[in-house]
Amino acid sequence: MIKNECLLINSTEITIDHRLTIEVFKDSEDYHLTNIFIGYNAILKILEKEDLNFIEFKEIDFREISQLDFNIQQISKLKSRRMRIIKYPLLFICSNRGLIVFKILEDLDFQYLKFLELYNTWDICSMDYGENTFYFVGYSKGIQIFNSKFKKIVNKNYDQIYRLKLFDLNNNGKKELIVGTDTGKISIFKFDLDIPEIVLVYEEEIIPPNTYGKNSINDFTIFRSNDDNAVYILIGANSNKLYIAKWKENPSMLNTLKHNLNLHSDDEIYNIHYLKDFNQDYKFLISTWKIDFGFLNLTPENLKINFSSFNSANVESTILLVTPTLEELVEVEKFLPNKRLDKKKPSISFPHKYDQGFNFINKKGYKYILISPQKAGHSAAKDILNEAILEWDPKYIILLGVCAGNSHLGVKIGDLIIPEKIYSVELAKLRRSEIFPETEQFKPSNYLIHSLNRFFYRQSEENPYKFNQNNSYRKIKIHSDGAIFSSNTLYEDIESNYAVFPKIEKIDRKLYGIEMEAGGVGSSLEKPKNSGREWIDIRCVMDFANETTREESSKDLNKKNASFLVSKFATEFIEWHIQKENKE
Structure with a gap:
């Protein structure tokens, strides 16, 4: 059983003066962490691992790439994915103007592949289904699903979708689409790509409105505990609190724990990445509006929350x-x-x-x-x-x-x-x-x-x-x-x-x-x-x-x-x- 304590380990300080998003890029399928992508405004920074720290490897300003005349002002999310058919991994950039797709070549060079004009695109996830790959895109008016040729096949009007992920919640080999909204809800959709259609099966307001009426979910990550086989969702919102929701299949519901973090009262958790479990430990990369990033260890026995080693919070x-x-x-x-x-x-x-x-x-x-x-x-x-x-x-x-x-x-x-x-x-x-x-x-x-x-x-x-x-x-x-x-x-x-x-x-x-x-x-x-x-x-x-x-x-x-x-x-x-x- 996961207990409600966390322990932060090994923080890294970088210089970013703007709202940012982070993607963890692995050089192979063995989940060896080698690079971190950081997006802010229209700029991509790439950090390379050196010993226990990360140093800047290169910086790319997409406004200076001649074939990208899209007037990008803000990168909202970065996602990388290895493809079955395409030799090189893909980098997806969600932005205020839409979704941009690049091939990640050797030495982390980028080759432009596709642009989908979908204003205020916030997040993307994908899955292989038969011989096709399908992309689920969250944007300001709901969800759109594209096939491997990036042709739209489903549009679902809903709240503004900030984050979305695919996960087998009930451990039956079928994945559900879990989304976090600008209204503080975690919502779960089932989908059938043969028809195709997408249906809402569960929603719950996890984040109550704060003093100013805001309750958006900035990011979340999902993992299944090896200890009790339960599914946990770590949720970062527009507050200095970390929410941990446990999924219960029958009856369907989310039991949520809320934790105050040692952050500034006006700070917010903005990125949460699940990396891997090491000997029953659950390792995450977390960043906030004011803190670049640090690593968080969760263990079944000791889940102590402590962000004090984030030096840049001072x-x-x-x-x-x-x-x-x-x-x-x-x-x-x-x-x-x-x-x-x-x-x-x-x-x-x-x-x-x-x-x-x-x-x-x-x-x-x-x-x-x-x-x-x-x-x-x-x-x-x-x-x-x-x-x-x-x-x-x-x-x-x-x-x-x-x-x-x-x-x-x-x-x-x-x-x-x-x-x-x-x-x-x-x-x-x-x-x-x-x-x-x-x-x-x-x-x-x-x-x-x-x-x-x-x-x-x-x-x-x-x-x-x-x-x-x-x-x-x-x-x-x-x-x-x-x-x-x-x-x-x-x-x-x-x-x-x-x-x-x-x-x-x-x-x-x-x-x-x-x-x-x-x-x-x-x-x-x-x-x-x-x-x-x-x-x-x-x-x-x-x-x-x-x-x-x-x-x-x-x-x-x-x-x-x-x-x-x-x-x-x-x-x-x-x-x-x-x-x-x-x-x-």
Whole structure:
């Protein structure tokens, strides 16, 4: 009888910065493990075994193969199979555009064989039947079965199928098709390839919906225990739990055990591969969203779960991204697609909604936290930042958003302002008749500003940033040798931009812009308990703080385009900075 404990052995660390899928490739039928295929985006990495570890053997980008003009963006599953008739094994690549089939030649070269246009193909399995080979493909609308010539013979509409496998559940020489869905179900189908038809005979929701309503099955594997001849299904879902389901034939049912793993609370098991049983031990290769892969041993006597030896699970530091408004936060989300962003609900320790993601940069794990007070002003920015620092202790804090620019100094809409100094004032409105109040001064990190300048001018030579204004793209400038003025509430001046800035320019001749949050951030980071962090304010100019600009029909479009540009720039900069910092 399999007991509910597991023991992890021998982990390996590789550098993958994106969502990935893994396939174990064996050089012969004796199940000797020699290679591991890893797919992410449109890239295939091949690792070769060397002693007890794996090293990178080669990398292939399928977008660079001339005959593959399929616009592949994401590899969702890799499968390899040795064929009875074809001399060479086949490699099946499931992707967002469909199924691609390659021959695996000597020295792991690949020869293109077939493409099936089946959008959002997630998985494939196959079986020999008579003289034919049949392929079972899971995709966004159910299951399709193809014959050996890749001609469709059956279509079964069902839930979105993430994973599917063939297995003789009842030990009677007949295989069933077992599938895992995006609704947390394990479903079992019987099929008759002579008719042909496929019939659902059993389904059960194994994974309950989590806090966010998600309950997809990411992967599963099946094995029969030599100890009690029972069938077990190991299931990885969109949670940090491992599910072990035991199949009972009569009456048909799945008894499921659930185990919490020593993983980050927002991690997920994404790949589970059954390798072989060694002296009654059951060996598996497992990877998660944040962990490349490790090996797991299950024994009938000792099934202890311990993922602590996955070194790459450790977070090196946290990057906190702060946007003033929800609209700007949504723009930032667009540039963090591969960081596994999850939307989090308010909790007792942090009573605000936020996004949390993760990425590997130079083999080190970095957590991304994306927050927004969702309203302008010093107080809101200061309060949410104090709570975020207490919750995550971030190393880097990036404040980003839009602002008004000082056209008197040559600032144009779309330009970036990265202030060396921030002048903060508690002021409802600035009017010409008022006496200018005293200000506080805060200074972001010179180290980050210097690094940002290097990044910007390097990009300007290779791929310059441009701003879209009225469908005309203009190469932008960066203003990082001056200051910005931060007020707690909105500036208004009914006459012109030139009436606002000359008054505040009495403080500093290089006041490039006006915004409303940096004063609160600077005030928070001035506290001794919050000091010692790298922080920076990055702004894109959307208008000139005057009534004329505000009434223009292009105001909303300028704001949207400015939010887009500052989000793209800030996210690309911080990743570049960390990569450079790690190398140094």
